Amino acid sequence: xxxxxxxxxxxxxxxxxxxxxxxxxxxxxxxxxxxxxxxxxxxxxxxxxxxxxxxxxxxxxxxxxxxxxxxxxxxxxxxxxxxxxxxxxxxxxxxxxxxxxxxxxxxxxxxxxxxxxxxxxxxxxxxxxxxxxxxxxxxxxxxxxxxxxxxxxxxxxxxxxxxxxxxxxxxxxxxxxxxxxxxxxxxxxxxxxxxxxxxxxxxxxxxxxxxxxxxxxxxxxxxxxxxxxxxxxxxxxxxxxxxxxxxxxxxxxx
Ligand code: FPP
Numbered sequence: 001x002x003x004x005x006x007x008x009x010x011x012x013x014x015x016x017x018x019x020x021x022x023x024x025x026x027x028x029x030x031x032x033x034x035x036x037x038x039x040x041x042x043x044x045x046x047x048x049x050x051x052x053x054x055x056x057x058x059x060x061x062x063x064x065x066x067x068x069x070x071x072x073x074x075x076x077x078x079x080x081x082x083x084x085x086x087x088x089x090x091x092x093x094x095x096x097x098x099x100x101x102x103x104x105x106x107x108x109x110x111x112x113x114x115x116x117x118x119x120x121x122x123x124x125x126x127x128x129x130x131x132x133x134x135x136x137x138x139x140x141x142x143x144x145x146x147x148x149x150x151x152x153x154x155x156x157x158x159x160x161x162x163x164x165x166x167x168x169x170x171x172x173x174x175x176x177x178x179x180x181x182x183x184x185x186x187x188x189x190x191x192x193x194x195x196x197x198x199x200x201x202x203x204x205x206x207x208x209x210x211x212x213x214x215x216x217x218x219x220x221x222x223x224x225x226x227x228x229x230x231x232x233x234x235x236x237x238x239x240x241x242x243x244x245x246x247x248x249x250x251x252x253x254x
Pocket of ligand 1 (some may be wrong): 018019036043058063064067078083085134
């Protein structure tokens with residue numbers, strides 16, 4: 001493995017479904033909250049490792065639209081952990097050039113959470129190394145419906161003809177406007193599904209499912225996922241011959 005400080009990143013955009021906090025805690029006879037607390041520590045370590053690996057975009061599924069249906073005490077705990085995370089990581093994000101961004105339908109978030117997120121987005125807006133996107137109160141279908149509504153409004157207002165609506169227009173109407181599509185999706189905890197995460201954006205992503213629960217995931221497991229990604233040949237619907245052109249020798253995870 002190369003240890004050079006000057007290496008090319010393995011990929012641009014990593015997306016992660018952080019799963020298994022509850023089971024991690026239950027396995028240890030602990031309350032579910034302990035799993036979420038440990039999960040936040042994993043988030044911090046993974047963000048650090050992404051900066052080290054020069055990954056430009058990291059998108060984390062932190063709270064789904066469906067998670068609102070969990071017991072209120074667990075929802076409250078997750079929101080408190082988010083607020084603590086924003087406060088405790090503020091300086092670190094600024095020092096490391098991490099720019100925070102949020103996606104999802106935030107109309108259900110409390111005013112306190114919304115303003116803390118807005119503040120963090122503003123304060124970190126000049127971060128140049130990593131865009132950390134938190135998907136909060138997020139569902140892929142909901143995002144697509146909201147995007148379709150925005151476009152329908154433009155059509156209804158006569159600003160755009162229906163036949164002129166393009167995939168690029170649609171992408172600009174999504175919450176992720178401006179972000180490249182993820183190259184790799186990791187899901188922890190052994191579940192083999194994408195659970196309404198980034199349904200449009202994951203069209204050509206590589207998937208990596210790993211058995212460990214999120215609180216046990218860390219830099220070592222992340223590097224294993226990146227090594228696996230390096231072995232993949234992405235074809236984007238083309239032939240192997242076409243996509244072989246321009247591919248260099250395989251990258252090493254540093
Ligand atoms: C899945 O575990 C995890 C979540 C629903 C929330 C993820 C949240 C965190 C890691 C902490 C807060 C995040 C940030 C960015 C500060 P689960 O509870 O569904 O686990 P289970 O499937 O084993 O029950």
